[in-house]
Amino acid sequence: MKSLALLLLALPLAALPATLFAKEEPRAKHVFIVSFDQGAPAGIAKAQMPVFKEMAKQGAHTWEAYTVVPSITLPSHTSMLTGVGVQKHQILWNSYEPERGLVKVPTIFSLAKAQGKVTAMFVAKEKFRHLVLPGSVDLFVCPKDVTAGSVAKEFADNVAKLKPDLCFIHFGDPDVKGHEFGMDSPEKMQAFADSDAALKVLRDAVAKAGMEDSSVFILTADHGGHDIKDSKGVTRGTHGDPTSDDVTIPWVAWGKNVKPGFQITAPVVQYDTAATALWLLGVPVPDSFWGRPVVTAFVGQ
Numbered sequence: 073m074k075s076l077a078l079l080l081l082a083l084p085l086a087a088l089p090a091t092l093f094a095k096e097e098p099r100a101k102h103v104f105i106v107s108f109d110q111g112a113p114a115g116i117a118k119a120q121m122p123v124f125k126e127m128a129k130q131g132a133h134t135w136e137a138y139t140v141v142p143s144i145t146l147p148s149h150t151s152m153l154t155g156v157g158v159q160k161h162q163i164l165w166n167s168y169e170p171e172r173g174l175v176k177v178p179t180i181f182s183l184a185k186a187q188g189k190v191t192a193m194f195v196a197k198e199k200f201r202h203l204v205l206p207g208s209v210d211l212f213v214c215p216k217d218v219t220a221g222s223v224a225k226e227f228a229d230n231v232a233k234l235k236p237d238l239c240f241i242h243f244g245d246p247d248v249k250g251h252e253f254g255m256d257s258p259e260k261m262q263a264f265a266d267s268d269a270a271l272k273v274l275r276d277a278v279a280k281a282g283m284e285d286s287s288v289f290i291l292t293a294d295h296g297g298h299d300i301k302d303s304k305g306v307t308r309g310t311h312g313d314p315t316s317d318d319v320t321i322p323w324v325a326w327g328k329n330v331k332p333g334f335q336i337t338a339p340v341v342q343y344d345t346a347a348t349a350l351w352l353l354g355v356p357v358p359d360s361f362w363g364r365p366v367v368t369a370f371v372g373q
Contacts, residue, residue, distance in 0.1 A: 180350055196219070
């Protein structure tokens with residue numbers, strides 16, 4: 073009931089005209105959206121993730137943001153990167169199926185490219201190719217070894233020369249281990265720790281490239297999850313339901329113009345990430361967006 077109430081509270085924000093967030097001077101030069109697949113706040117709280125937790129403490133955060141339903145990877149990430157719900161973007165499948173084609177609504181990458189921005193995606197799952205509209209992403213990388221460490225290494229090898237204005241990074245390890253071993257398993261906790269180490273690689277690479285002072289990191293997730301017993305009685309993790317365990321996600325902003333040590337109390341929904349990224353870059357937020365920038369997280373707002 074709590075999650076439903078907060079989602080309903082978000083509706084008046086979605087009803088505001090997007091012209092309120094028309095093109096302005098950029099508030100950040102670079103925006104890095106980092107998604108921890110199956111990154112439930114309850115799991116993060118139990119895991120050894122000092123980098124993530126310190127960024128949440130230093131920046132603006134909420135542990136009660138909410139994803140879309142169905143709370144599964146590709147539909148959820150599509151909302152995160154298009155600013156609309158599943159009813160609008162219609163990505164309801166959850167695997168790479170080339171015959172289905174590409175997403176039929178604009179992405180934040182296509183909107184950013186239209187404003188001359190440099191864009192990139194570093195991901196652990198091939199299915200994200202469904203979001204790569206023609207000419208919208210300057211560099212798309214899905215390494216053969218899809219661990220968080222490999223994704224982070226690809227980022228570190230490319231960020232200084234590319235200097236992306238808008239970049240999405242996806243760590244899939246927590247989802248893989250959660251499905252196989254369960255939500256609170258040692259293997260899942262290690263996957264969180266490995267992803268946190270990869271986050272440090274991102275931070276270090278951005279700093280080394282001289283971009284940190286002009287950047288904002290948004291740390292979030294596509295969904296949470298819950299445990300079930302399989303046919304052999306073995307505990308496995310799953311997700312997709314409208315329950316609090318599945319739909320509650322973290323949302324952290326850290327970097328330029330972020331309010332320090334700030335707890336976000338306004339409702340935050342999955343598609344608000346897309347609107348926030350465009351708003352930070354000074355790219356107009358389309359009227360078609362359901363999401364609205366999380367302005368309370370930033371100084372002067």
